[in-house]
Amino acid sequence: MKKLKLANLYRSELIPISGKLVERYNKCLLKLGFSPTKLSAFSIDGKGWSPEIADEKKNLHYLNNGEANMHAIIISPLQKGKPVYVPFHTFDRDMMQYIFSTHEAKINNITHDSAICIDFDQNIDAFYEPLDVLKYSNICINFHLINNLDNVKKNQLELVHKFKQGNNFIDEGIHAQLLESAKKYGDLRHRDLELHELQFTTNSFYTKAFGGVYVLRDFIKEIVVFEDKKWHKEAIKNTTYDVLIYNISQPELMDQLRDHLIIECDLDIEVKTARYKRIKKFVFAEAIKNPQHSFAAILNNKVLNKSYLNKLPIIDRKRVMSVERYLEKLEVSNEFKIADIVDLKFFEALHKPHSSLNPKHQDLIWKLLMNVSAKDVLFLYWYDKEQFYKTYNTWEDSLKEWVIEEISNNI
Numbered sequence: 001m002k003k004l005k006l007a008n009l010y011r012s013e014l015i016p017i018s019g020k021l022v023e024r025y026n027k028c029l030l031k032l033g034f035s036p037t038k039l040s041a042f043s044i045d046g047k048g049w050s051p052e053i054a055d056e057k058k059n060l061h062y063l064n065n066g067e068a069n070m071h072a073i074i075i076s077p078l079q080k081g082k083p084v085y086v087p088f089h090t091f092d093r094d095m096m097q098y099i100f101s102t103h104e105a106k107i108n109n110i111t112h113d114s115a116i117c118i119d120f121d122q123n124i125d126a127f128y129e130p131l132d133v134l135k136y137s138n139i140c141i142n143f144h145l146i147n148n149l150d151n152v153k154k155n156q157l158e159l160v161h162k163f164k165q166g167n168n169f170i171d172e173g174i175h176a177q178l179l180e181s182a183k184k185y186g187d188l189r190h191r192d193l194e195l196h197e198l199q200f201t202t203n204s205f206y207t208k209a210f211g212g213v214y215v216l217r218d219f220i221k222e223i224v225v226f227e228d229k230k231w232h233k234e235a236i237k238n239t240t241y242d243v244l245i246y247n248i249s250q251p252e253l254m255d256q257l258r259d260h261l262i263i264e265c266d267l268d269i270e271v272k273t274a275r276y277k278r279i280k281k282f283v284f285a286e287a288i289k290n291p292q293h294s295f296a297a298i299l300n301n302k303v304l305n306k307s308y309l310n311k312l313p314i315i316d317r318k319r320v321m322s323v324e325r326y327l328e329k330l331e332v333s334n335e336f337k338i339a340d341i342v343d344l345k346f347f348e349a350l351h352k353p354h355s356s357l358n359p360k361h362q363d364l365i366w367k368l369l370m371n372v373s374a375k376d377v378l379f380l381y382w383y384d385k386e387q388f389y390k391t392y393n394t395w396e397d398s399l400k401e402w403v404i405e406e407i408s409n410n411i
Contacts, residue, residue, distance in 0.1 A: 004392070007404050009381070011051065011085055014043035015078050024115040027146040028073045031117050033065060046082030046096050048073030048118075054086070061088055067209040068127045072096065072118040077108045086386065090206040090364055095120065099141060103195050110145065110193060117144040120200075130210045130226065130235040134243070136202050143195035204364050212248075214368050218361075219260045225253060227371065248371050254348060262365060265351040267338075271323055278406060279349050279375045280320065284309070285399055287316040295402040319343040323350070349375035377403045378410050 004010035017025060018041040026036035028048075035057075042052040047063070049072075054060050063071045070088055080100040084093040099118070100107065110116060121140040124132065204217045211228025222243040226232035232247040246253040257263045270276050281299040288308055291298060298304045309317060318325065326341040338347060351372075353365035367383040374380045374391065381388045392400060 001389070001392075003400055003404055004389075007408055009404065009407060010389070011045075013082050014045055014051070014085075015076060015082065016043050017041065017050070017075070021075050021115075024075050024146060025073060028075070028115050028117045031144060031146060032063070032071050032073075032119075034062065044073075044075070044079070045085045046079045047084045047087075047092060048075065048079065049084070049086055051085070060086060061208070064088060066126055067207075068122070068124045068132075070120045072120070073115065074099075074107060074118065075111060075115040077104075077111055080104065080107075088208050089202075090367065091200070091202055095139070095141065095200050098198060098200060102198060103143075106193070106195055110195075115146045116195065117146065118142070119144065127209055129238065130213065130231045131224065131238050131241050131243075133207055133209055133213050133215055134222075134224070134241055136205065136207070136215070139200045139202065141198040141200060143197070145193065145195075204361055206364060206367060212371075214248075214364070216262065216364075219262060221260070223256065223260070223262075225368065248368075251344070254351070254372065257365075261354045261356060263351045263369065264354045265347070267323060267327060267342075267350065270350045270352075271327060275376060275379075276323070276350065278378060279346070280323070281402075282375050282377055283343070283346055283349075284320045285402070287312055287320055291398065295398045296405060299402060319346065322346055345373045345375065348373035378407055381407050 001010050005012070022037075022040060022042075025044075025048075029036050037050075037053045037056060039052055039056060042050045044050045049063055054062055063073070065071070067088075070092075079096075081097070084096060087093060107116065119142040121142060122136055122138070123140075124135055127133070204215060206212070206214050210226065210231040212226070213231075214223075214225040216223040216225070222241075223246065224235065224243050225246050225248055226235060227248045229247055229249075232245065235245050244256060246256065254263070258265075284305075285295050285299060288295075288298065291308070293304055298308050309320065312320070322342040323346065326336065326338060329336045329341065348369075351369055353362040353369075357365065363383065366379060370376070370380045370384045370387065374384075374387065377388075380391070392403070395403065
């Protein structure tokens, strides 16, 4: 990952945490029912998730109490607008943005000397079967302060009120209680510490529950797509819900998405785009074995490009050039079918969200398409960073350099 880090393409916006903030973070972990970290310094993202603590706990989603109960931690106003690097749902970042847009001033106030634990309650204590994900609807966002600071403020106000009654101003016991509270917590009387709960409504989304599930709503019919074949087989046994259920690897899925006007692909248009050229280059790179030149040189230099193309086995050469071959043949006769000439994964990679979709739906569908066929390295980086990082580690150094260059040139 060193090359990605040098190019600022790997978790470059994490916030460093040390000193007293570590103590506050641990208090949040304890309040949420987790064990504290032993680390004296670490970094966090916009949701309060730390890669170092995840490694320490050997649990990527250590802020979850089971798949149905997610939490977050705010210990710094700097978390506003920061990425959520390992979201459990595609709407995680939207919820954090909603929290800061509603409570920013109070968050700035509270995090001077405290921290906020967040509980995302969707009224589901635990998942029992895969289609339980359809219960996601309205999520109640609840806030809890470490040291119960809001209750301490209430207690201080009650003590002050009591102090002002009758001759209580000479009561040394009340004096002592007020001083003890003020020394420990400061004067909280005029601090605005009340974070009222928020309601967040989900629409179409992706969740990592049950091995990864897409829930597509607001279309002709609700569609549920499972990444895990085991949970897909379990889900299709359920007759309670009137939904279409697919596994991500089923060819019928793409047909259904096209029929529902969720995705589209016009090869005549796509072949003229920069995206097509990028995908074709990657398909070409996948076919090259034991290159004698760098991938950047092979893919960007016309002479080397032709040289390596002609050295490929005929089956690989046909796959790399399959789109152009199909369009050329189509000019002669309309009897040819895409499936007979164009490589399936190449064709799937050229699809895009239907132009009628709103931006939020488009982002989700881009992520789904990257899961179906991850041939566009730029869009894979944009829409599914976790999968990008896993795949990146399987490439040889020369291909990594080309990929980094492609991404850097498009940011």
